[in-house]
């Protein structure tokens with residue numbers, strides 16, 4: 688069973704085709720990092736997988752066509768963290784608790800208030816990202832990194848099997864980046880599938896699998912420790928990085 692499969696994914700934005708017939712298969716309970724240069728189509732791929740962009744290709748979640756699901760089924764099955772969400776201002780007046788509770792909307796009845804299960808899920812999520820202490824503060828009065836941790840909690844609160852995160856490390860300081868890595872490993876150990884778009888190549892090399900995207904094409908998909916993956920990474924970044932082993936870990940160094 689694949690957690691996510693993409694076949695012949697073509698996406699047009701405005702007058703341009705930005706994804707040119709992508710095929711991808713992701714196994715469940717793994718962490719996949721999507722990397723590639725600016726403008727490669729990484730965010731577009733993630734949005735299409737979340738059902739947020741129209742396209743003629745096939746996206747399947749656990750074998751079910753995304754297009755055949757209701758919006759509510761889809762919203763329970765896939766959680767999505769948008770790129771740059773911490774800078775968005777629409778939620779500034781909401782409390783942190785209310786922002787995280789938005790992650791429970793797909794589970795609640797029409798106009799029904801959140802129930803005990805929703806509150807429990809949100810508390811777990813806010814504790815997991817270290818944001819529980821700020822639950823009564825206004826979202827708009829938090830720092831960029833603090834807001835990012837609240838948005839991560841909103842994504843966790845969905846408790847979806849598939850979690851798509853676009854630049855989740857944006858604004859996070861090194862200790863909180865390390866916390867995020869530990870959190871992803873825990874999610875994967877629980878059986879969830881995590882897909883993250885990352886510009887931090889050294890962090891991407893800690894994932895199970897890496898998908899290298901360039902100019903709307905998948906250039907390579909393989910294990911993070913696979914030498915072919917490392918060569919593909921060096922290639923799409925015009926040999927301006929070098930993947931090396933350091934104390935048993937793969938790191939990307941600028942050159």
Ligand SMILES: Nc1ncnc2c1ncn2[C@@H]1O[C@H](COP(=O)(O)OP(=O)(O)OP(=O)(O)O)[C@@H](O)[C@H]1O
Nearest residue numbers: 700701702703705724725726727728729730731732
């Ligand atoms: N609304 C739009 N209309 C036309 N072209 C767009 C639109 N949004 C994005 N694009 C183009 O689509 C391409 C892919 O964009 P996308 O945001 O998916 O790239 P990305 O790999 O996530 O880039 P980055 O690393 O800079 O975030 C880019 O060339 C971008 O200029």
